[in-house]
Amino acid sequence: MSAPELPREDDGEGAAPAGTVPAQGAAPVHEPAAPTPPPPPPASRRALLWERRRRALTGFRREYARNRAGMFGFGALLLFVVVAVAAPLFIDPAGLTVTGAPGGRFEPPSAQYPLGTDAFGRSVLDLVVWGARISLTVGFLATFVCVALGTLVGIVAGHFGGVWSNVLMRITDWFVVLPTLVMAVALAAVMSRSTLTIIIAIGVTCWPTTARLVRAQTIAVEARPYIERARALGGGHTHVMLRHVLPNVTPVILAQTTLIVGESIIMESTLAFLGLGDPSTISWGGILQDARTAGAVSSGIWWYMLPPGVAIAVVALAFTLCGRALEGVFNPRLRERR
Amino acid sequence: AGTDEDSGTTLTVAVSQPADSLSPFLAQRLISTNLHRLSYDYLTNYDPATNEPIPALAESWDTSDDGLTWTFQIRDDVEWSDGEPLTADDIAWTYTKMIEDDAAATANGNFVANFESATAPDATTLEIVLSEPQATMLALDIPIVPRHIWEDVENFGEFNNDEDFPIVGSGPFVITGYEPNQSVTLEANDNYWRDPPRFDRIVFTTMPEQDAQVEALRSGEVSLISGLTPAQADALEGEDGITVNNATGKRFQAFTINPGAETQDGEAFGDGHPALQDRVLRQAIMRAIDKDEIVENVYGGYAEPAEGYIPSRYPDYAWTPADDQRLDFDVDAANRMLDDAGYEMGDDGVRTSPDGDRLELRLHVHNDRPDYVSIGQVLTERLAGIGIEIDNQTVDPGVLSDALNSGDYDLIMTGWSVNPDPDYVLGIHTCDALPEEPGTMRSDAYFCNEEYDELYAEQLATYDDPQARADIVKDMQAILYEEAVVNVLTYANTLEAYRSDQISSIQVQPDPGGNIWGQDGHWSFTSATPAGAGSGAGAGPSAGVLAGVGAVVVVAVAGGAFYFWRRSKTSEDRE
Amino acid sequence: MTAPHDEAPAAATPGTEPRGGRRGAAHRTLRYLGGRLLTAAVSLVAVMVTSFFLFRILPGDPVTALTQGRAVSPEQLENMRRDFGLDQPLPQQFLDYCLGLLRFDFGMSYQYRVPVAELIAERIGPTVLLAGTGTIVAAILGLLLGTGSAWRRGSAMDRVNTGVALTMWSVPSFWLGLILIVVFASGTGLFPTSGMMTPGVSGTFNVAVDVAHHMVLPVATMVAVTYAQYMMIMRSSLLDEMGSDYLTTARAKGLRDALVLRRHAAPNALLPTVTLIFLNLGRVVAGVILVETVFAWPGLGSLFYSGLGVPDLPTVQALFVVFAGAVILMNLLADLVYPMLDPRVRV
Amino acid sequence: METAEQGPPAAGTPVLSAADLYVRFKGRGGRGTARAVDGVDLDVRPGEIVALVGESGCGKTTLARTLLGLEKASSGRVAFEGEPLKYGSRQLKAFRKRVQLVLQDPSGSLNPRHTVYDAVAEGLRIHEGAAADEEQRVAEALARAGLRPPERYFLRYPHELSGGQRQRVVIAGALVLDPEVIIADEPVASLDASVRGEILQLLLRLRDDLGLSALVVTHDLGLAWNIADRVAVMYLGRVVETGTVEEVLGSPRHPYTRALLSVLPDAGAGEPVVLAGEPPDPTRIPGGCRFHARCQILASGEAERAGVAGRCRTEDPGILPADDTHRAACHWARETTPAE
Amino acid sequence: MNYLEVKDLHVTYRTAGGEVPAVRGVGFSVEPGRKLGVAGESGCGKSTVALALLRLLPSSATLSGEILLDGEDVLTMRWGRLRAVRWVGASIVFQGAMHSLNAVRRIGDQIAEPILLHNTATPAEATRRVGELLEHVGLPRWRARSFPHELSGGQRQRVMIAMALACEPRLIIADEPTTALDVMIQAQILRLIDRLVGEQGISMMMISHDLSVLADTCDRLAVMYAGRIVEEGPAGTVFAGARHPYGGALSAAFPRIGDPASRRAPSGLAGDPPDPAALPGGCSFRPRCAVAEDRCAEVDPVLWPAGPDRAAACVRVLTDEQAAEAGVPGAAATATPEKETSA
Ligand SMILES: Nc1ncnc2c1ncn2[C@@H]1O[C@H](COP(=O)(O)OP(=O)(O)OP(=O)(O)O)[C@@H](O)[C@H]1O
């Protein structure tokens, strides 16, 4: 099997158009090099390139759109992000304070409070919507920390073999061995309670996976002849890493990113569940924790317990689906074939 | 079909923590001290109804005039569960061990800190000599252990008393089984010198998850649970076969204000906000807080708004302020007080003290106490109403105690469980309780008031006149209230529930309105009466086992059958 | 372990004899083994050192935390501090810690006043039981479903399988646990809500049944949230294999579809999954913290969590080492087992 | 750039040469050291195409990579225009501006995310930054490599090209820097029989047009016949026979060269000599003549008759010097060919 | 009677990018004990034909036509019968031996697998037979216990051959058995195949893109281009004098050492390989054909007789009458096609 093992950017296009071949192919081979026609003005070349990129994007979109689960994930995600960003437009923060909440204690769902109220009389729906802001922020930022660190370490370790790689990988191995949850719990306990702490705790503990993945991909890329060619052309480390390795590990990173966001959101809720969250901010994990400490589970106050959990699950799922879909788009090997 | 001990009645109690040790010298957790209440005898006990000390091993007692020598008459009809007689010598030996061996003093050393000696001149007499008078002499919560067993123990710091079962004791129950972290089983001691217990067996089973406890109660797996949340109490309230016990609280919830941390020598330290040294500000803070709101929203109504330092469950000591003294919720009044005292409101809604410090205060809250966390949120918002900005820091208890010790705090949540004898909780606010040097704080407030100290000494001296002592204690509470350093917010109720179809009656303490779990004494468990025959919790699970295992098997078989059916159906004509 | 290559007779035909021969192979195996062991040992030491310092920066004073809310005299506090060795300077504490480790002595638990080693020994059984069962069930389920999914990729079954697995994967385990308790334990009374045993049950068979009964919900929770990864790995690794030419060879030989899958595709696809299973076996020990907490399972996870609050330094330190050690051990096992399974990577 | 002033090197001075070159690879996991290149003297003179032939795994690629400084020699020396190659990153960069490598596998040699333009311009950008005439030079290189009109190919991605086109892009990438030497490693091995001719024609044309020197690595003797001036036959890390193409392929001396020629399907006359056994292992190079274990001359007893059998088994025939004469590292050939 | 007879075989792959007609009407036959060589450049559909013979194509391929194996049509067989035919009626030596062997199972087991499956031999017998087979292909018996990666490429290819012989099939389909190998190993394998097939009287179909290899080994030769057979005839004559320009280009692409004509003058075929998904109208070789004519754009040539026992799909082999019969326009315009193809 000789499937192209690297992502193709534009599947909208077929292979070399057959129409271009005959004229040139039929030319006598010994014909002296024809004077090159004047090159077209650079602007048009750039425009062409831009056009190409656009088409590549369209192709990417089309390929992605073929994955229905991925589209569902993307849709759900978009919905959550939009709702979270727009939350202040339709939710009055005053209603989310513990002293100024409008409702009564643990009111069951009603027209006014579609998901009922919590102990302070706050609308659970509003809380969940508002909680998306923190939960998504944590998810994104923690993932950024994790992926940035992991990518840097992974590429450097993968590119520079030998001692460098060894040292970095020993460090990574050492981090990999440390149980993530335990580490995060310990870090969150050590640092002051805040959203930033959670972000750091998650980010710092999850990068080794990314690093390993990126390193593996880097090594795979480094083994390709075009790296050798770049070196033979005189390219240095930076050239190779930036121009060749990075673009080729990007799909991996992107797919990994979406997977980690989901994990981070779950991790945030887990830390909150273990009492390590920041109770003064409203996040899904925080709501769950509040619901749990209020005994909502066993008191039949399902409207307090279910929505944040479902929200976490849906967002995590959405990201996971996006991640898988991206993986599929970027890695033709994963595409359905044969 | 699960148990081979189907005979007899079993009372199953869910507890949220496993026992830390079965050794009375080491055990510190509530569950463990309760176990010891049931399996050992004490010198005295507490009246189930009134909480007053009553005779137990000691039938009667005398005090010398200087209050330093105590002579107890010990019962002569008590036997250890292995049949040996329990004599004064066992008691003297237990106390002496604690005096002499630091390891043995780990758990209850504070009771014997003032002991010069404990001797048994004869089998029924115990003599204790003190170095200074001690108010807790009738509340010596020290389990008495059998000398003939414990004499052989080499290292009290490491012996956990969990090797030979049943464990020899003299209490109404005998510990017969112990699964670390899971359960402790006790059998009734039919020879107990008081009324023997009515249940044949008690099992304490560990369930840290509150919700799991409630579900276990519902399914009949356990008979008694405690520490319900208000929502759970509400939910269980109307359920068949379940009785909710709403007991007055033994605990108060409070916050203390850092009035400027100082050592005993008057050396100031820490970085408490300077404006908090002003009593006006502290009182204004109190007036900004709506205790009813906390009662309602945080405790779902299962609490009382509080003023005095001693919970109302102890009516002798409970105190309420006179009308002109009250620092009731009144935001306008609070704002006026601050305006008058020169705290100017800034443009951003935050006041500045006369000395020019912005009123931006930290509030430290325990992250492991959900009620505190909620109170913290309420305080934060309420104080904003009088121009105080709160930095709400919900932290690990460790962090919190670090902040307290180093005086680096402004407001800090706290709360104490108050014993029938309030000496200890009062004592921690004397000037003596201030640290000798920065960082060695043991109390929860840097409070030092001469008048309070004098009253404290006075109440110590009048322990033999309860009424007079109670009056003094109330005066002390008035000082605390007025100084507004230690600010009591509520007395939260203790919420418990039991299966009334398994337990027909059970003693609460105090009676009425008292709690079942965590009593001073063993009354709840000795008084608990089984309801009907064979309704012990043991019956529930075995049916459940069959049903559960059956369900799993059915699912597995069905799944497997489906799998193979599909496979055989599709395998032939495929490629 | 049998040394690879032991089947190659020494008298090989010239030119085609396997490289290095038998002696060399044994030697290489030893070197490989030694290398792996050394790496594992180095990791373990690093973890031990980390563990000590990581928890030393935990805030809070164990002594005050342990005596919180109780009447204690300053002398008692002093005694405790001395007992715990907390009055020593940090380097001395570290030295004691290291010396202790050499003797497998993790110190005394502050909370329970027993040697931590004993505490761990007591708790490790339940954790291994739960985590092991959970992983094995999840792995088997995941592998079966993953195989089915890949072999019939694109079918309704594949889509349903994948969808369900990924949804479960996205659910926070503690939340699922709580929901399961409500639905199955109190809703139907089929399973106990928590714990590991009904007190008072005796007899090996009865205890086994009882424990199994208690395990259903926690194991179900674990399996639900973890089987997806096995399934997805198996699925994609089988999909990778499915394009392979050797499967065409197998078909060309006249093998039935089921046989092609069973004899060729699945075993080959299984190989990459094995490493993952081992890795997870290591990690899951720490990962069951949540499930243990929710279901009051008397294992290491809940011990760690309760120890962290105090902080019960010797306990959390030791547990950290145990958790990390489990991963190291399983990595090591994977390293050693994999070559036995996959002849291609045999040294 | 300094070289531009120096003018063309004096004829006869090899542009690129290897002297007594050894490259060893440490075996991993206790495996023995692989002596991939085991003593090679080789010159490439200006304007000359040298073919390096030999079976798979004999060290051809390794030698080529070492010549370009991509691999460091364990011992021996690589010289460029008589100067020993320096491995500082600055010197290497300057060297690689003038000597270009065309890799074995054209599909792999192009980054799938770079357009043809990017791929060709890469060398320019590395050495000259953003050159003003970049586009023109890229177009020129593409056109020279036979991709005309070049603009049409600028924005194609490698997967949109056929194998032959890809190979030409790689060659264009090498040409854009106006190199003096090209090392082409199996430039046509991965191509279809019908496309290979074109690439070879291109190489010949470049040599004729630009005076390029080239080292063409291959395991295909026919290819050497097609384009090379001189040929060096490599066996197990060492050159065992060199000479002009006509000499070596016309009257091979080394038994290995003879065997190679005899098995060509189209060899016509003569019984094909199929050497027994598998390709030899560079970790275990036999003593004596490295070929003796598979040598058909020795096996048939002909060496015995020539009285060299003993030497074949024990005496290393030595490293062939890098000069024009037709030589073979074979005791038997030396014995029977009076010219040597 | 022909053992294998393929008539008008069409194979079309359904792909995301549309239909790919990989094989477009191929017909040939193999007599018992004879060897047919199929040549053609990469991607012209050779492997597709080979796989189609045992219906091993992926489900995305649709087949039509007839494949008669010993008179029985493979395409309409029931699965059970097909499974019985596979490896017994015809076995295959695949292109890449590395990938065609299961890397994690012992070679012996893999060879024994079809024996046990088809011959219902006892395991002991099978083991013995495996040993014999291995020795047959020049490998020691103990190699049965080796794993594929422990063997070199040539050895693996020999294992594939041993495997193909396991059930004593009447036809062996060898799909590029030597492409990835060195000249020397290639020679070894070809000799081996030659010997075995000759000894046992097995029919064979051998696929390669190397015309010279086939010419050396086979009795007859078929040259494929873009899914069609464009030339067919006795091996020697086809190689020496192809009548289709593509066949000519293929055989010319192999330099003859010592031949001054090819010295410093490599010959090749310009242009790109055809894309089966987008073939030009008319003769599919026309875009690369050096001697294309106008009428080539209009006629889609089929195999026309082109001399004794030969056929070629090029309008230039047609005489005027034949052309008129076949409906080829303007045949008269090119009068002398013969010059090119005189052998
Ligand atoms: N980086 C390396 N590490 C270890 N051994 C190597 C390395 N590179 C090459 N070798 C070994 O050196 C020998 C020569 O390899 P090289 O690639 O130079 O052969 P080649 O003649 O180019 O073969 P081919 O014709 O197959 O390309 C081989 O046995 C190979 O296994």
Ligand SMILES: Nc1ncnc2c1ncn2[C@@H]1O[C@H](COP(=O)(O)OP(=O)(O)OP(=O)(O)O)[C@@H](O)[C@H]1O
């Ligand atoms: N599964 C498939 N789906 C779609 N197209 C395919 C598939 N398999 C092969 N093809 C296409 O069918 C054509 C013929 O392929 P085939 O493998 O038969 O060629 P081949 O002659 O064997 O080439 P090679 O010499 O490279 O082995 C090619 O264009 C190929 O791209």
Ligand SMILES: [Mg+2]
């Ligand atoms: Mg090579």
Ligand SMILES: [Mg+2]
């Ligand atoms: Mg093929």
